Amino acid sequence: xxxxxxxxxxxxxxxxxxxxxxxxxxxxxxxxxxxxxxxxxxxxxxxxxxxxxxxxxxxxxxxxxxxxxxxxxxxxxxxxxxxxxxxxxxxxxxxxxxxxxxxxxxxxxxxxxxxxxxxxxxxxxxxxxxxxxxxxxxxxxxxxxxxxxxxxxxxxxxxxxxxxxxxxxxxxxxxxxxxxxxxxxxxxxxxxxxxxxxxxxxxxxxxxxxxxxxxxxxxxxxxxxxxxxxxxxxxxxxxxxxxxxxxxxxxxxxxxxxxxxxxxxxxxxxxxxxxxxxxxxxxxxxxxxxxxxxxxxxxxxxxxxxxxxxxxxxxxxxxxxxxxxxxxxxxxxxxxxxxxxxxxxxxxxxxxxxxxxxxxxxxxxxxxxxxxxxxxxxxxxxxxxxxxxxxxxxxxxxxxxxxxxxxxxxxxxxxxxxxxxxxxxxxxxxxxxxxxxxxxxxxxxxxxxxxxxxxxxxxxxxxxxxxxxxxxxxxxxxxxxxxxxxxxxxxxxxxxxxxxxxxxxxxxxxxxxxxxxxxxxxxxxxxxxxxxxxxxxxxxxxxxxxxxxxxxxxxxxxxxxxxxxxxxxxxxxxxxxxxxxxxxxxxxxxxxxxxxxxxxxxxxxxxxxxxxxxxxxxxxxxxxxxxxxxxxxxxxxxxxxxxxxxxxxxxxxxxxxxxxxxxxxxxxxxxxxxxxxxxxxxxxxxxxxxxxxxxxxxxxxxxxxxxxxxxxxxxxxxxxxxxxxxxxxxxxxxxxxxxxxxxxxxxxxxxxxxxxxxxxxxxxxxxxxxxxxxxxxxxxxxxxxxxxxxxxxxxxxxxxxxxxxxxxxxxxxxxxxxxxxxxxxxxxxxxxxxxxxxxxxxxxxxxxxxxxxxxxxxxxxxxxxxxxxxxxxxxxxxxxxxxxxxxxxxxxxxxxxxxxxxxx
Numbered sequence: 001x002x003x004x005x006x007x008x009x010x011x012x013x014x015x016x017x018x019x020x021x022x023x024x025x026x027x028x029x030x031x032x033x034x035x036x037x038x039x040x041x042x043x044x045x046x047x048x049x050x051x052x053x054x055x056x057x058x059x060x061x062x063x064x065x066x067x068x069x070x071x072x073x074x075x076x077x078x079x080x081x082x083x084x085x086x087x088x089x090x091x092x093x094x095x096x097x098x099x100x101x102x103x104x105x106x107x108x109x110x111x112x113x114x115x116x117x118x119x120x121x122x123x124x125x126x127x128x129x130x131x132x133x134x135x136x137x138x139x140x141x142x143x144x145x146x147x148x149x150x151x152x153x154x155x156x157x158x159x160x161x162x163x164x165x166x167x168x169x170x171x172x173x174x175x176x177x178x179x180x181x182x183x184x185x186x187x188x189x190x191x192x193x194x195x196x197x198x199x200x201x202x203x204x205x206x207x208x209x210x211x212x213x214x215x216x217x218x219x220x221x222x223x224x225x226x227x228x229x230x231x232x233x234x235x236x237x238x239x240x241x242x243x244x245x246x247x248x249x250x251x252x253x254x255x256x257x258x259x260x261x262x263x264x265x266x267x268x269x270x271x272x273x274x275x276x277x278x279x280x281x282x283x284x285x286x287x288x289x290x291x292x293x294x295x296x297x298x299x300x301x302x303x304x305x306x307x308x309x310x311x312x313x314x315x316x317x318x319x320x321x322x323x324x325x326x327x328x329x330x331x332x333x334x335x336x337x338x339x340x341x342x343x344x345x346x347x348x349x350x351x352x353x354x355x356x357x358x359x360x361x362x363x364x365x366x367x368x369x370x371x372x373x374x375x376x377x378x379x380x381x382x383x384x385x386x387x388x389x390x391x392x393x394x395x396x397x398x399x400x401x402x403x404x405x406x407x408x409x410x411x412x413x414x415x416x417x418x419x420x421x422x423x424x425x426x427x428x429x430x431x432x433x434x435x436x437x438x439x440x441x442x443x444x445x446x447x448x449x450x451x452x453x454x455x456x457x458x459x460x461x462x463x464x465x466x467x468x469x470x471x472x473x474x475x476x477x478x479x480x481x482x483x484x485x486x487x488x489x490x491x492x493x494x495x496x497x498x499x500x501x502x503x504x505x506x507x508x509x510x511x512x513x514x515x516x517x518x519x520x521x522x523x524x525x526x527x528x529x530x531x532x533x534x535x536x537x538x539x540x541x542x543x544x545x546x547x548x549x550x551x552x553x554x555x556x557x558x559x560x561x562x563x564x565x566x567x568x569x570x571x572x573x574x575x576x577x578x579x580x581x582x583x584x585x586x587x588x589x590x591x592x593x594x595x596x597x598x599x600x601x602x603x604x605x606x607x608x609x610x611x612x613x614x615x616x617x618x619x620x621x622x623x624x625x626x627x628x629x630x631x632x633x634x635x636x637x638x639x640x641x642x643x644x645x646x647x648x649x650x651x652x653x654x655x656x657x658x659x660x661x662x663x664x665x666x667x668x669x670x671x672x673x674x675x676x677x678x679x680x681x682x683x684x685x686x687x688x689x690x691x692x693x694x695x696x697x698x699x700x701x702x703x704x705x706x707x708x709x710x711x712x713x714x715x716x717x718x719x720x721x722x723x724x725x726x727x728x729x730x731x732x733x734x735x736x737x738x739x740x741x742x743x744x745x746x747x748x749x750x751x752x753x754x755x756x757x758x759x760x761x762x763x764x765x766x767x768x769x770x771x772x773x774x775x776x777x778x779x780x781x782x783x784x785x786x787x788x789x790x791x792x793x794x795x796x797x798x799x800x801x802x803x804x805x806x807x808x809x810x811x812x813x814x815x816x817x818x819x820x821x822x823x824x825x826x827x828x829x830x831x832x833x834x835x836x837x838x839x840x841x842x843x844x845x846x847x848x849x850x851x852x853x854x855x856x857x858x859x860x861x862x863x864x865x866x867x868x869x870x871x872x873x874x875x876x877x878x879x880x881x882x883x884x885x886x887x888x889x890x891x892x893x894x895x896x897x898x899x900x901x902x903x904x
Contacts, residue, residue: 063139065137065138065142066137066138066139066141066142067090067091068090069127069130069131069138069142069145069146070141070142070145071088071089071090071095072088072095072097072127073127073128073142073145073146073149074088075087075088075095076097076120076124076127076149077149079120083099083120085097085098085120086098090108093108093109094107094108094109095107095108096108097120097123099119099120102117102514103115103116103117103118104118104119104123119486119487121151121483121486121487122486124149124151125151125153125157125486128146128149128151128153128157129153129157129160131143131146132146132147132157132160132161132183133160133164135187140187140188143183143184143187144184144187144188147161147180147183147184147187148180152221152480152483152484153484154176154180155176155179155214155217156601158176158179158182158183159171159179161186162179162182162186162196162200165186165190165193166182166186166193166196166197166200167197168197168201170201170202170532170536171200171213171214172207172209172212172213172214172530172532172533173202173206173207173209173212173213173533174200174206174213175213175217176213176214176217178200179200182196182199182200202536207533207536207537208404208406208533208537209275209530210271210272210274210275210406210410210533211271211272211274211275211529212529212530212532212533214603215272215473215476215477215529215530215603216272216275216276218473218476218477218479218480219272219473219476221476221479221480222472222475222476222479223476225479230479231491232479232482232490232491232492233475233479233482233491233492233494234491234492234494235474235475235493235494251420251421254303254306254307255306255307255308255420255421256420257293258293258297258303258304258306258307259307259417259420260416260417261286261290261294262307262309262313262317262416263412263413263414263416263417264286264290264413265283265286265287265359266359266363266409266412266413266416267406267409267410267412267413267435268282268286269470270472271410271470271529271530272473272529274406278353279352279353279356279357279360280349280350280351280352280353280354280355280356281349281352282356283352283355283356284344284345284347284349284352287324287344288341288344288345291337291338291340291341291344292337294340294344295335295336295337297321298321298325298332298335298340299335301318301321304317304318304321306421307421308421309416310370312366312367312370313366313412316359316362320355320359323355324344327347327351328340328343328344328346328347329343330343359409360405360409363405363408363409363412364405364408366408366412367401368400368408368411368432369397369398369400369401371428371432372425373425373426373428373432374400374429374432376425376426376429376455377396377397377429378393378396378397379451379455387549387550387552387555387769387772387773388552388555388769388775389769390549391545391546391552391556392443392447394545394548394549395440395443395542395545398541398545399436399440399541402541403437403541404537407437407534407537410435411433411436412432413435414432414434414467415428415431415432415435417431418430418431418434418467424454424458426454426455426457426459427458427461429455429458430458430461433462434461434462434466434467435467437534437535437537437538438502438503438531438534438535438538438563438566438567439535439538439539439542439560439563440538441462441466441502442502442559442563443559444459444462445462445463445502448460448462448463462502463501463672466501466502467500468497468500468505469500469504469505469526469528469529473529474494474505474507474526477526477603477604478492478494478509478524481598481604481606485598487514488513488596488597488598489511489512489513489598490512490513490514490516491511491512491516492510492512492524493509493510493512493519494507494508494524495507495508495509495510496508498523502528503527503528503531503566503567503692504525504526504527504528504531504569505525505526505528506523506524506525506526507523507524507526508521508522508523509521509522509523509524510522511595511596511606520595520596520608521609522595522596522606522607522608522609523606523607523608523609523610524604524605524606524607525569525572525604525605525606525607526603526604527567527569527602527603527604531567532567532568532602535563535564535567539560542556542560543556543560549772550735550772551731551732551735551772551773551774552772554729554731554732554774554776555769555774555775555777555780558775558777558778558780558781559777561777562667562695562777562781565692565693565694566692566693567602568602569600569601569602569603569604569605570599570600570601570602570605572600572605572691572694573594573599573600573605574600575664575691575692575694576591576592576593576594576600576605576607576691577594578662578664578691578694578696579591579592579664579666579688579691579694580593581653581657581661581662582650582653582654582657582666582688585649585652585653585656585657586649586652586653587681587682587683588642588645588646588649588681588683588686589646589649589650589653589685589686589687589688590610590685590686590687590688591687591688591689591691592607592608592610592687592688592689592690592691593607593608594606594607594608595607595608607689610687610689611675611677611679611680611685611687612675612676612677612678612680612685612687613675613676613677614671614672614673614674614675614676615643615647615671615672615674615675615676615686615792616670616671616672618639618643618676619671619796619799622639622640622643622799622803623799626803626806638678639678639684640796640799640800640803641800642676642678642683642684643676643678643684643686643796644796644797644800644871645683645684646676646684646685646686647674647686647789647792647793647796647871648793648871648876649686650669650688650789651789651793651871651873651876652876652879652880654666654669654785654789655786655876655877656880656883656884658697658782659697659702659705659706660880663697663698663699663701663702664694664695664696664697665694665695665696665697665781665782665785666688666691666693666694666785667693667694667695667781667782667785668690668692668693668785668788669688669785669788669789669792670788671788671791671792671795673688673689673690674686674687674689674792675688675689693781695777695778695781695782697778697782700726700727701727701778703723704723704724704726704727704779705723705727705778705779705782707719707720707723708720708723708724708761708779709757709761709877711723712751712757712758712760712761712764713757713760713874713877715751717744717748717751718744720747720764721740721743721744721747724736724764724768724779725740727776727778727779728773728776729774729776731774732773732774732776735772735773735774736773736774739771739772739773742771743767743768743771743773746764746767746768746771747764747767749767750763750764756790756873756874757873757874757877758783758786758787758790758873759787761779761783761786762783762787765779765780765783786873789873790873793871793872793873796871797870797871801870807861810857810861811825811858811861811862814854814855814857814858815828815858817854818832818835818851818854818855818858819831819832819858825862826862828858828862829858829859829862829863832855832856832858832859833859835851835852835855836852836855836856
């Protein structure tokens, strides 16, 4: 190959991850080709290609790169296993790639090159990614060879190719085979782009899957693995799993068994079976496997009543039981488990398909809104007035009945397994909602606090007690992580489930590399299988409702866009990288970090474990009443002060970065999304986690929001109104024009009745909602997160003030008891020391020992009684403005600047 050496040097050294260095290049034709091979296998050939255009004509360039790539691909496909390496021919010269300890050795004739810290699996994926990322450099046959190469990364390579060349990003409904076939069509004939796009765009039937194709492929691969391979993923015995037994522990035995049977008939516990097995076949298997219980029900029909199903559902179940009796024609005296199983097996498959179709029809026509528990949603009357309240009311009233039958089945099955007959209606509602989609769950998590009493408490379970992902799915996904690591990970041990949310679940795990005794403790975030398909089915219903309400569609689109981001963990991974602006801003503040060298995907995210526990749990610990012996302990004081310092650092950095830095801000800073450790570092460590709800403000948005914040503090309604209008969409501005005067009156009212600027903004946004105005996601998310920070500040202030009040009270008690007269604390301390000294010298065996103890306690209390500076959010704002005077002047140029400088 006649490639200029300088081109190769610049190209190969440009990529910091390459295992080759420009200084090592050999100035021979074979040596240069060897470096090109190393570049291809480590991801650097794209850089060479840019400048190679100026040297080769197109056909010569394509021929050279394709020959080399084909030789490498052919060799890799011929390997018995990754550890064997391969030998092949390239342009009449022997080419060999073999493992050499932790490195790879490439030999071309007599020349040898070592690529450090690379496995054959890794370079194989690199090679295919290089070919598919630069299709113009290779022949069509080479592209097809890369696509046909069956490895664990094939699906990811195909989806990346289609994202780039077909401008699509929704592939959950498609099998790997369909994706690869579509890529090959495009490779062979780029003019087929529109036809390929049309064939890949999901239709109504395509998205009606329970589990996405990628998860199903992982499950199938997991089940086919050898015991040696499955040992690479392990659940420790100490894992705190949420089992069905635990959830249903208060059901009676009969109720639990009967409900579980009916739930399994409606929707399989192993949810992927709903996609992989024909409905009639699955129903038959379920009944045969539960023939013992079915025989009991035939003997004791009242068992059905013990489950206390909704009347319509109970009637349906009894009807099917009676029909089955007639179908199997088994005399009553012969009904037992064995005979019933044989009779059920003998029943034609067609009959089970008919029964399953009839169940679909009956479930689809069942009116969920007839359930008292569903009616309770309409009682959330304190959510406010206006469009948003109207929107939510219509959603709650019609949600369950508007869902596809497969999702109705899932919700009814959840109702049966996650609630019991004597539960309050509120808990039965939550049992239904646990199988709801991400939109309904997210909205209730966001606004469920507006409910009251038992309903509010029940809806809290949607934040903390959602059903976990099945262990089989977790194991299969983790196995995929091990395989895709290309040797960097040898084993993953799950230690603990950290919590299941509407979008996914997090687990604490040990991740091992090549050394079996060394591990990194990580948090792995997993997306719920099929969640994006479920969301797509929900989205149309929510959009239809929003469209019917003036101004609501744009507001909902802002909410929807954020939920869509959360359902792609690779996007959250990008936000994790951006959030590093929080790390190092203060010695006691950091953001969560990606673990090792594991790129995030749509389906999983691997993170370093943050020290400590959530701020929410720290608040709860600090709010517990102090025991007598803790009154004079320094531990709580130190913890409270350190936590206050961390929260203050976060509030300052959050506001500073969003307005005067990159525009990045965390949009969901509730106390469960902040970790704290008093032991990590001299001043403790506060860590921001869960970047699924993050936002990047544009310059115009920053300027407008900052002016609104200042206008709320300075009580300038005209400035607030003007800047609110600036960040509206074009349609939103038309609505605003029709309601401008009334909105201005509402702003004035909010500024008269509220004191805190954050509360002023919330009141104004509620008024905008009442008037049917668009609520831009930028300001609503910013305001919501600001209020969360303010709540955390208020709570830690109250905790620390109470701690000091308790201590002060004890000091006063001891002063009154032992120190007479008006004394300063310093004087009282000195007198207490003198008393103790006198007791010890004059009466060493005196019965006044308890007095000495109390005086010593008094000295300790006085020493610990340090003044506490409360955190004030408005002072943080003032501090930031002072620190960024020039930027502030630039952001607030106009009315606010004139106000601040006294010109108006």
